[in-house]
Amino acid sequence: MPKRNSKAQGNGQNSSSNRRRKPARKRVGFGTLVLFWPLILLQRITAPLPGFQRFLIRLVGHPALLAIYFLIPLVLFYYARARNYDMAKVEEMPERSVVLDRRGKELGRIHGEKRDIIDISKISQDFIFAILAREDERFYKHRGVDWIGFGRATLRNVKDMGMTQGASTLTMQLARNSYNLNADWLSFSDPLQDLDRKFLEIAVSYRIEGNYEKQEILEHYVNRIFWGHTIRGIEEASRTYFEKHAKDLTLSESALLAGIVRGPNAFSPFRDIPDAIKERDATLDRMVDAEFITKEQADAAKAEEVKVRPEWRRVFHDSWAMDAVRRELERILEEEDIEFGGLQITTTIDSLVQQKAEESLNSHLRSFERSAGYPHQTRAAWQDLPEPKPNPKYIQGSVVVIENLTGSIVATVGGRDADESKFNRSTQARRQVGSTFKPFVYLSAFERGLRPDTMISDDPLKPGEVKGAGRWSPSNSDGKFNGWQPASYGLIRSRNTMSVRVGNYAGNAKVAEVAEAVGFEQPLQKDPTAFLGTLEASPEELASAFTVFPNGGERYPPRIIAEIRDRNGEVQFSNPQLSYQAVGNGSAWTTSQILHEVMERGTGASVKRLGFHKPCGGKTGTTNDYKDAWFVGYTSSLTCAVWVGLDQPKTTINRGYGSVLALPVWAEVMKTADRLGYKAEGLRSKLSFTDCRLCRTSGQRATEGCEEAGEAYTDSVPLDLVPGPGSFCQIHQGDPSIAGDNVPKARPVDPESESAPKAVPVSPSNDVPRAVPVEEPVPRALPVE
Structure with a gap:
């Protein structure tokens, strides 16, 4: 009994102990509590609930909380990366620099991208509605990412069993087009890189929405977007495709441009009108669905004929003026400014004089090409050659017009066609200047004391008479020798023997000094042949040098860019009209008076027959075997140099004097300039x-x-x-x-x-x-x- 009682007592004590003791809970560590408190909290909250209800809540809640755990570091990671992007870059778009002539007329556009940035107020409202309907109907209802639209596009893609709907908003597209969002460290995996880029695009989109108003975002988007054929921005697209400003676009044209955005090269109306019209009609339907327009308006727009720029006007034609501007800009601007563009460049070019110079040169040379027995390739024959064409070998020419009292280049023509030859003969070609150099020889002698009425022999040179000449004795173009004549006669009649004697009087060193002072870049040869024009120079050099005669010895170095402004209208560069006294007033005036006589009764006298009757001075020039024909002349306002020759020097035509090949072009250009207001008054x-x-x-x-x-x-x-x-x-x-x-x-x-x-x-x-x-x-x- 005692033993049994003892056992019973023991069992009783154990039972009592078990009843008092509760199952021990596992203690949750502090770190676990901090990290997983939402999950722990969900467990505690759902514990009293009935089993099935508790199961359902936890089935949904746990994955949701885990997703949040994943999203929080993801959001922080991409937020931090998005912070590194400068939001100012959204509105900084490389655009073309506009080049204007002195009258404010556009000459062309250079550098940067083919874009013209405009304010959204200058864009047709029809186009605004069209691009919103096509790309982002809920643009004004989201903050960068349209999650409703994303869900709708996802469901549509699942239904259509393919990627038929996109989910990028205008803001997301702007982010993608404004920044390089590719991570180089993920280049080993394209899928990962694509996913990373999309997450970063979303983050940057939110930043853009936080920094810009909706209208600003829309403006930056339509100015940045690509429209095929190197075209960027709505203004450039409108002008290229329809030859009108963006504010003048019709509903049909607006819908077409909005419709081709997703495939601008594939749907370009220049390449495939039917596909472009199909995209236009689809956009019009979406505009109706979005209630931007009525069904009747859409039907009327669909019935409208699409008229794009004719094919013959789509080719960009280069110009000599623009070529000269590009070369000058390279010396003025820093490399980054050239690449970014967006500048307004005001030049000294007068497009009306420029056009006349180009037309006159080509017309005059074409008349020789059509003459019987013409010995060289004609331009027409070269144009008929099959592609690819060789470099042209037809006769070429150059015209440079400079404003005397500023050095401003009014016109510059480097050849007969800038599309057919890129070699700019006005600045790059260096040819012997022939007799056009003689005025500087006489000027040098006048500075040494010679006077126009001083008697100079026109007889053949005698051995030892001229320093360094040896037995060299040049003849005159007419083969005659006229004995003693006034020095002025030697320049008026372009007498070689007299000019050599005048140069000998001045001395080679003095002539070389004058040549350098008036702007010739090539050093003068140290022998008497230099007095007859063996010096090589470009037409621009020669025209600039001649300005010392109407300017009384003063020279303004040539300039073609007057001013450069940035996109905000601030002056970034101004080209001052600087001058210096190149030669003496008296010697320049004296030479100028003789050059006036050249035009009255000398080698330039035919200018009257050509219809130019205003006071002027000038000099013809012809090199050996008629390889180069020159005429350089001036009025009180302008100086113009004309050169005619072949790129590979050879005889142009028999008796191809400067008065025959070059002077008629000069006369036509100067007559036009005089009518335009460049008055040729008395010298x-x-x-x-x-x-x-x-x-x-x-x-x-x-x-x-x-x-x-x-x-x-x-x-x-x-x-x-x-x-x-x-x-x-x-x-x-x-x-x-x-x-x-x-x-x-x-x-x-x-x-x-x-x-x-x-x-x-x-x-x-x-x-x-x-x-x-x-x-x-x-x-x-x-x-x-």
């Missing part, structure tokens, strides 16, 4: 003059011996060229070897004695020709309105 001077008694043989102050020899005369001389007080003639003081045996000898005279003729001013009543100073400045060469 006046503000110089002061004094009358001196000079010797025709030496050009120095006359002595008693000069008077006795009949060589003394009175000349009106610019003050800066008046011979010094002691610069009396040495020839008529007893040295017959200089002037010849027939020159009377004269005894030295005392300059202070009364018997020596004095160089004194004469009164205006005398018959000596005088250049009267004028007070007013020479009129600027500016076009009229």
Whole structure:
């Protein structure tokens, strides 16, 4: 019994103990509690619920909470990455720089992308509705990502068993087009990279929505979007396809442009009109569904004929003016500015003069190509050659027009067609300038004391007469020699023998100094052949050098860009009109007066027959065997250089003088310029003059011996060229070897004695020709309105 009682007692104690003891709970660690408290909380909340209800809630709740656990770090990860993108880049779009002529007319567009950024207020409302209906109907109802639209597109894709519906909003497309969202570190897996890019696109879209208003987002989107054929932005697309501004688009045109956005090259109306119309009609239907337009409006738009830019106007034609602008920009702008574009570049070009220069050159040369027995390839024959064509070998030419008092290039033509040859002969071609260099030889001699009436021999050169010439003795173009003549006659008639003697008088070093001062880049040869124009230069160089004659020795270096503004209208570059005194006033004026005579009774006299009757000066030039034909001439406003020749130097035509091949082009260009307001007024001077008694043989102050020899005369001389007080003639003081045996000898005279003729001013009543100073400045060469 005791034993049984003891057992019973023991069992009783155990039972009592078991009843008091509850199942021990596992203690939840602090870390687990922090990390998984939502799951733990869900467990606790659902514990009292009935089993089936608890099961259903946990079945939905646990995956949902796990998804949240996954999304939170994902959101934070992509949020952090999206923060690295500069939101200002959304509105920074590379666009073409607009190039304007001096009248404000557009010459063309260069650099950047083929885009014209415009304000959304300048876009047709029909197009706004069309692009929203086509790409993002709920644009104004979401904040970057349209989750409702995403769900709808997903269901449609599942139903259609394929990816027939997209879910990208306009904001998402803007993000994708504005930034490079590809992660290089995921390049090993395309699917992962695509998924990463889509998540990042969503994150960046939210940032864009937080930084920009809806209208701004829409504006940036339509300006950035690609429309095929290198076209970007709605304005450029409208002008390219329909030749009108975006604000003038019709409903039909708006729907077509919106319709081809997803496949601009595939659906381009330039390539496939039926497919483009199909996309237009689909867009119109969506506009009706979105209640942007009525069914009747859609039907009327569908019935409208699609008229796109004709094929013959789709080809971009290059121009010599734009080529010159591009070259100049490379020297002005930093590389990043050129690439980004968006600038407004105002040039000095006058498109009306430019057009006339191009037309006149081609028309004149075509007339020679059509003549019987023409010995070279014609342009028409080259155009008939099959593709690919070789480089053209037909006769070429160049025209450069420069404004005297600014250095501004008014027109520049580098050949007969910029599409057929990219070689710009106005700046890149360096050809012998021939007789057009002679004015600078005479100018150099005038600065050394020679006067226009100083007598120079036109006879053949004698061995040893000219330094460095040896036995070289050039002939004149007419094969004649006319004995002693005034120096001016040598320039007016372009006499080679006289010009060499004048150059010898000046000295090679002086002529080389003048050539450099007026802008010739090539150093002058150190032999007398240089006096006849063996120097090589471009038409632009030669035109610029000649401006010293109407400018009284002052030179403005050539410039083609006047001003550059950024997209905000701020001036980024301004090209000042800087000048310098290249040569003496008196010598430039004296040479200019002779060049005026060249046009009156010299090698340029045919200009009157060509219809140009305004005051002007100029010089023809022809190189050996008629390989190069030049004419360079000027009025008070403009200087124009014309060159004609073949790219591979050879005889152009028989007797192909500058007066035949080049001067007629010059006359046509200058007649047009005069009508446009570049007035050719009298070539006046503000110089002061004094009358001196000079010797025709030496050009120095006359002595008693000069008077006795009949060589003394009175000349009106610019003050800066008046011979010094002691610069009396040495020839008529007893040295017959200089002037010849027939020159009377004269005894030295005392300059202070009364018997020596004095160089004194004469009164205006005398018959000596005088250049009267004028007070007013020479009129600027500016076009009229």
